[in-house]
Amino acid sequence: xxxxxxxxxxxxxxxxxxxxxxxxxxxxxxxxxxxxxxxxxxxxxxxxxxxxxxxxxxxxxxxxxxxxxxxxxxxxxxxxxxxxxxxxxxxxxxxxxxxxxxxxxxxxxxxxxxxxxxxxxxxxxxxxxxxxxx
Amino acid sequence: xxxxxxxxxxxxxxxxxxxxxxxxxxxxxxxxxxxxxxxxxxxxxxxxxxxxxxxxxxxxxxxxxxxxxxxxxxxxxxxxxxxxxxxxxxxxxxxxxxxxxxxxxxxxxxxxxxxxxxxxxxxxxxxxxxxxxxxxxxxxxxxxxxxxxxxxxxxxxxxxxxxxxxxxxxxxxxxxxxxxxxxxxxxxxxxxxxxxxxxxxxxxxxxxxxxxxxxxxxxxxxxxxxxxxxxxxxxxxxxxxxxxxxxxxxxxxxxxxxxxxxxxxxxxxxxxxxxxxxxxxxxxxxxxxxxxxxxxxxxxxxxxxxxxxxxxxxxxxxxxxxxxxxxxxxxxxxxxxxxxxxxxxxxxxxxxxxxxxxxxxxxxxxxxxxxxxxxxxxxxxxxxxxxxxx
Numbered sequence: 001x002x003x004x005x006x007x008x009x010x011x012x013x014x015x016x017x018x019x020x021x022x023x024x025x026x027x028x029x030x031x032x033x034x035x036x037x038x039x040x041x042x043x044x045x046x047x048x049x050x051x052x053x054x055x056x057x058x059x060x061x062x063x064x065x066x067x068x069x070x071x072x073x074x075x076x077x078x079x080x081x082x083x084x085x086x087x088x089x090x091x092x093x094x095x096x097x098x099x100x101x102x103x104x105x106x107x108x109x110x111x112x113x114x115x116x117x118x119x120x121x122x123x124x125x126x127x128x129x130x131x132x133x134x
Numbered sequence: 135x136x137x138x139x140x141x142x143x144x145x146x147x148x149x150x151x152x153x154x155x156x157x158x159x160x161x162x163x164x165x166x167x168x169x170x171x172x173x174x175x176x177x178x179x180x181x182x183x184x185x186x187x188x189x190x191x192x193x194x195x196x197x198x199x200x201x202x203x204x205x206x207x208x209x210x211x212x213x214x215x216x217x218x219x220x221x222x223x224x225x226x227x228x229x230x231x232x233x234x235x236x237x238x239x240x241x242x243x244x245x246x247x248x249x250x251x252x253x254x255x256x257x258x259x260x261x262x263x264x265x266x267x268x269x270x271x272x273x274x275x276x277x278x279x280x281x282x283x284x285x286x287x288x289x290x291x292x293x294x295x296x297x298x299x300x301x302x303x304x305x306x307x308x309x310x311x312x313x314x315x316x317x318x319x320x321x322x323x324x325x326x327x328x329x330x331x332x333x334x335x336x337x338x339x340x341x342x343x344x345x346x347x348x349x350x351x352x353x354x355x356x357x358x359x360x361x362x363x364x365x366x367x368x369x370x371x372x373x374x375x376x377x378x379x380x381x382x383x384x385x386x387x388x389x390x391x392x393x394x395x396x397x398x399x400x401x402x403x404x405x406x407x408x409x410x411x412x413x414x415x416x417x418x419x420x421x422x423x424x425x426x427x428x429x430x431x432x433x434x435x436x437x438x439x440x441x442x443x444x445x446x447x448x449x450x451x452x453x454x455x456x457x458x459x460x461x462x463x464x465x466x467x468x469x470x471x472x473x474x475x476x477x478x479x480x481x482x483x484x485x486x487x488x489x490x491x492x493x494x495x496x497x498x499x500x501x502x503x504x505x506x507x508x509x510x511x512x513x514x515x516x517x518x519x520x521x522x523x524x
Contacts, residue, residue, distance in 0.1 A: 029191065069195050091166065095290070
């Protein structure tokens with residue numbers, strides 16, 4: 001099986017990895033531990049889950065613009081996500097993905113992706129492929 | 135988005151990584167919001183300075199920018215830090231915080247940014263009417279757009295920094311005349327008498343506006359301080375980045391909301407979480423103008439601040455130098471005039487402060503959560519009464 005999801009290219013680059021899918025917006029400042037990549041945001045559906053090396057799918061970011069710098073720090077410490085897939089990109093996450101050079105696509109129906117799925121992200125073309133169900 | 139050949143070169147990295155990554159930030163954001171080009175800016179104001187607010191997160195990125203030779207192309211200023219170096223002890227700033235904060239300030243300075251450490255850069259150098267800016271710090275953005283007639287979007291720290299480095303900003307939002315047109319009329323029924331009425335009105339109305347552009351009717355006579363308070367609070371509870379204080383002929387037939395007397399009274403009352411007596415009285419959010427320092431000095435002349443109460447008056451270092459005679463009066467009464475910082479971005483909870491009294495609606499709105507203190511919200515004269523011996 002293979003599901004092809006079309007979205008909008010935000011940051012170019014190709015990545016393949018296991019998806020972690022959230023229904024809730026996230027604040028990278030205060031919501032993700034910058035040393036481990038573990039989600040710490042209160043009341044978040046993925047609290048305790050680690051995004052390191054994963055294709056992180058979530059609706060959009062919220063909160064402080066310092067969150068962009070948190071994404072950069074995660075990437076520099078090699079604990080960041082492999083790729084980001086959003087429903088509607090917001091400035092904090094876009095800037096974070098740009099400076100951290102993390103492939104990113106938005107305008108994707110993330111309801112089609114499940115945590116544990118193996119997915120490919122083509123940030124340059126704006127395509128997300130679900131390769132294998134988890 | 136259209137890029138000039140010169141911008142294209144920057145985008146492709148010919149001037150190094152610092153400028154390339156900045157150009158990428160600006161073009162991605164521009165595309166996201168429908169800009170077709172970049173426009174030159176007169177100045178940038180950058181938030182993301184206080185170590186309490188931002189922690190270690192930006193340090194790696196700022197270091198990389200400096201290492202890659204990033205210097206700002208536009209005249210640039212930065213927001214307040216966690217401490218006043220002349221009062222670190224009274225502020226209970228830890229050695230670690232002082233070190234980290236100094237490192238952050240030095241990184242910004244290394245990029246050629248003026249370490250102004252104030253949220254009121256417009257008192258240092260007033261942007262010209264009609265000039266395009268890339269400012270972050272929501273209270274300064276709304277002041278620049280509404281009171282000075284400058285043109286700036288409500289940037290975040292990173293996008294303001296990128297714009298500073300490149301000297302340009304994407305042309306969308308408030309940079310376009312049609313996005314500045316008022317589209318909602320706010321009719322204020324009660325007479326506004328004090329600065330806190332303007333502040334509370336802003337918190338109340340900001341919640342209802344979403345991203346609409348309001349024009350007010352019924353504000354009566356107002357001072358510059360009143361409008362500064364109104365703007366700062368509109369931008370705190372909402373996403374507003376521009377307002378018009380009075381009606382103009384062409385503004386007929388807009389959607390209307392009415393603020394009644396009881397709603398304003400409730401808005402004022404709701405900003406106090408206690409009626410107890412304060413251990414810290416704070417004036418200067420946003421940072422005090424020359425006029426506010428003069429007013430405070432006038433009320434403090436010949437008085438003494440109570441032994442068990444702290445009176446903090448926050449302003450920019452530059453304003454402190456300009457207002458020496460007023461500062462002397464405030465300090466001889468036992469008040470502290472702090473520069474480079476303010477209560478909201480510092481650790482007042484570490485000083486054992488339980489109840490904070492202020493005339494700032496923005497502080498009253500944020501302090502219960504950001505500083506974990508109780509708040510009394512009263513005008514400047516009442517604040518000073520509460521701070522002083524009989």
